[in-house]
Amino acid sequence: xxxxxxxxxxxxxxxxxxxxxxxxVLLSERLGEEVQAAxxxxxxxxxxxxxxxxxAATLGPAAERAAEVGAQEIIxxxxxxxxxxxxxxxxxxxxxxxxxxxxxxxxxxxxxxxxEYGDNDLRLAELLADNxxxxxxxxxCGVILVDHGSPIPEVTAVRNRVAGxxxxxxxxxxxxxxxxxxxxREGEAYRFNEPLLETLLATPEIxxxxxxxxLFLSPGRHAGPGGDIAHICQAAMVxxxxxxxxxxxxxxxxxxxxxxxxxxxxxxxxxQRFLLQMPAGEAAK
Numbered sequence: 001x002x003x004x005x006x007x008x009x010x011x012x013x014x015x016x017x018x019x020x021x022x023x024x025v026l027l028s029e030r031l032g033e034e035v036q037a038a039x040x041x042x043x044x045x046x047x048x049x050x051x052x053x054x055x056a057a058t059l060g061p062a063a064e065r066a067a068e069v070g071a072q073e074i075i076x077x078x079x080x081x082x083x084x085x086x087x088x089x090x091x092x093x094x095x096x097x098x099x100x101x102x103x104x105x106x107x108x109x110x111x112x113x114x115x116e117y118g119d120n121d122l123r124l125a126e127l128l129a130d131n132x133x134x135x136x137x138x139x140x141c142g143v144i145l146v147d148h149g150s151p152i153p154e155v156t157a158v159r160n161r162v163a164g165x166x167x168x169x170x171x172x173x174x175x176x177x178x179x180x181x182x183x184x185r186e187g188e189a190y191r192f193n194e195p196l197l198e199t200l201l202a203t204p205e206i207x208x209x210x211x212x213x214x215l216f217l218s219p220g221r222h223a224g225p226g227g228d229i230a231h232i233c234q235a236a237m238v239x240x241x242x243x244x245x246x247x248x249x250x251x252x253x254x255x256x257x258x259x260x261x262x263x264x265x266x267x268x269x270x271x272q273r274f275l276l277q278m279p280a281g282e283a284a285k
Contacts, residue, residue, distance in 0.1 A: 001070050001071055001072055001073075002071055002072060002073035002074070002075060003036065003063065003066035003067075003071040003073070003074050003075070004031070004033065004034065004035045004036065004075040004076075004077065004265065005035070005036050005037075005038045005059060005062065005063065005074070005075070005076050005077065006020065006023060006024040006027055006035050006036070006037055006038070006077050006079055006261070007038050007039065007040060007059050007076050007077065007078055007079060007091075008020050008039050008040070008078075008079040008080070008217065008218065009039065009040050009041065009042075009080065009084075009086050010039030010040050010041040010042035010043045010058070011039070011042055011043060011218065011220035011221065012042050012043075012045060012046060012220075012221065013046075013219065013220040013221060013224075014046055014050040014051055015218065015219040015220065015224060016043070016218040016219060016220040017037070017039070017043050017046060017051055017056045018051070019217075019218040019219065019252055019253070020037045020039065020079065020218060021037045023037075023079065023252065023257065023258060023261065024036060024037035026255075026258045027077070027258055027261050027262060027265065030258060030259075030262040031262065031265060031266075031269075035077070035265075036057065036062060036066075037057065038057040038058060038059040038062045038063075039056060039057070039058050039059065040058065040059055040086055040090060040091065040094070041058065041090075043056035043057070043058060044056055044057070044058045059076070059091075059094065060094045060097065060098065063095070063098050063107075064098055064101060064102070067098065067101070067102040067105050071105060072104075072105065073105065073106050073107075073108070074095075074098070074105055074106070074107040074108070075107075075108050075110065075265070075268055075269060076091070076095075076107065076108070076109045076110065076268075077110045077261060077264055077265045077268065078109065078110060078111075078112045078113075078264075078275070079113075079217055079218075079252065079261070080112040080113065080217075081112060081113050081114050081124075081147070081155075081158065081159075081215065081217070082112050082113075082114050082116070082154070082155045082158045083112055083116075083154070083155070083275060084150065084152065084155055085151070085152060087109070087112065087275060087276075091109065091276070092276060092278075095107050095109075095276075095278060096278075099278060103280065103281050104280050104281070105280060106277075106278060106279050106280045107276075107277070107278040108268045108269075108271065108274050108276070108277050108278075109268070109274060109275045109276035109277070110264040110265055110267060110268035110273075110274055110275065111264050111267065111268070111273055111274060111275050112264070112275065113257075113260055113261070113264070114158050114162070115264075115273065116158060118273060121260075121263075122165055122169070123256070123259070123260050124162060124251070124260065125162055125165035125166050125169055126169060126256075127251055127254045127256055127257060127260075128145065128162070128166050128213050128215070128248075128251065129166055129169040129170055130254065130256075131213060131214070131248035131249055131251070131254060132166070132170060132174070132211050132213050132248055133170075133173070134248070134249075135211050135246050135247070135248045135249075136173065136174070136211060137209045137211075137244075137246065139208070139209065140173075140174065140175055141174065141175060141208060141209040141210055141211060141246075142174060142175045142176045142177070142178070142206065142210050142211070143166070143167075143170065143174050143176065143177045143178070143210070143211045143212075143213055144177075144178055144179075144180050144197065144200060144201075144206070144210060144211070144212050144213065145159070145162065145163045145166060145177060145178070145179045145180070145213040145215055146179075146180045146181070146182055146197050146212055146213065146214065146215060146229065147159050147179075147181060147182065147215040147216070148181070148182050148183065148216070148222055149181030149182055149183045149184045149193045149196075150181075150193070151185055151190060153192045156181070156192050156193055159179055159215060160179050162215070163177055163178070163179035164177075166213065174211070177213075178195075178200070180195050180196060180197040180200045181193040181194070181195075181196055181197065182196070182197055182222060182228060182229060182232070183196065183228075184196060197212075197229070197232055197233075198232050198235075198236065201232070201233070201236035201240075201243065201245065202236065202239070202240070206243070207240070207242050207243055208242060208243070208244060209244040209245075209246055210243070210244070210245055210246065211246050211247075211248060212229070212233065212245050212246065212247040212248065213248050214229070214247055214248050214249070214250050214251065215251060216229075216250045216251065216252070217250060217251055217252035217257075218250065218252045218253075219250065223250055224250070229247065230247075233245040233247065
């Protein structure tokens with residue numbers, strides 16, 4: 001018996017939990033076995049009344065409950081674009097606490113959606129291109145690929161590489177593709193996040209209609225209706241009447257994301273490629 005979890009970072013917005021649950025159900029159907037939805041943090045603070053009466057699960061307690069009822073293996077499938085600190089720092093610490101209680105239970109964490117050193121998988125860029133094409137206006141325009149912004153240069157480098165792939169896939173359908181961050185930390189050390197979306201939308205070169213390719217997985221405080229991205233875009237359009245920002249749907253709202261998650265899950269289940277593997281007894285060594 002094993003327990004498989006589809007895991008996101010977590011949000012205080014119910015819409016993010018509903019999207020995670022939806023993807024977990026679809027991934028379950030693909031795998032032919034149950035996949036449970038769980039967040040690393042935050043989601044357990046959402047009142048259950050906002051979640052159809054079913055409280056959101058966080059990974060630590062959910063994995064421990066699975067071990068208590070007999071799970072002999074834990075598989076974690078990250079709903080993350082890349083190897084952020086949530087995956088490389090917090091998650092191993094939390095799983096170490098699990099194995100301190102259940103040293104007989106091995107844990108495998110699948111690769112995130114973007115596997116930097118795996119095959120040249122263009123599926124994420126293809127999802128973005130599909131979303132952009134569905135949003136393109138009749139006139140040719142530019143594309144801004146926006147993500148949250150990261151304190152880790154390697155994560156931003158992955159975003160920039162995806163922007164290059166998106167540009168190649170769209171070709172002459174668009175005028176340009178440029179990457180931007182929603183926000184960044186203060187200080188020169190985090191300048192690699194530039195340009196910020198707010199700054200980019202204020203430049204004369206970005207005018208008329210522009211498609212905003214949303215490199216976000218679920219609606220929440222930043223993406224989706226009433227989120228930070230929406231406020232940034234609205235403020236920019238108020239300042240410049242000729243600017244028209246057309247956001248795409250989120251990556252995690254595209255059905256084909258499940259095929260990519262299925263690949264990562266199958267790789268981990270076969271112990272072929274994984275981000276982290278903690279064999280039984282690891283915590284006791």
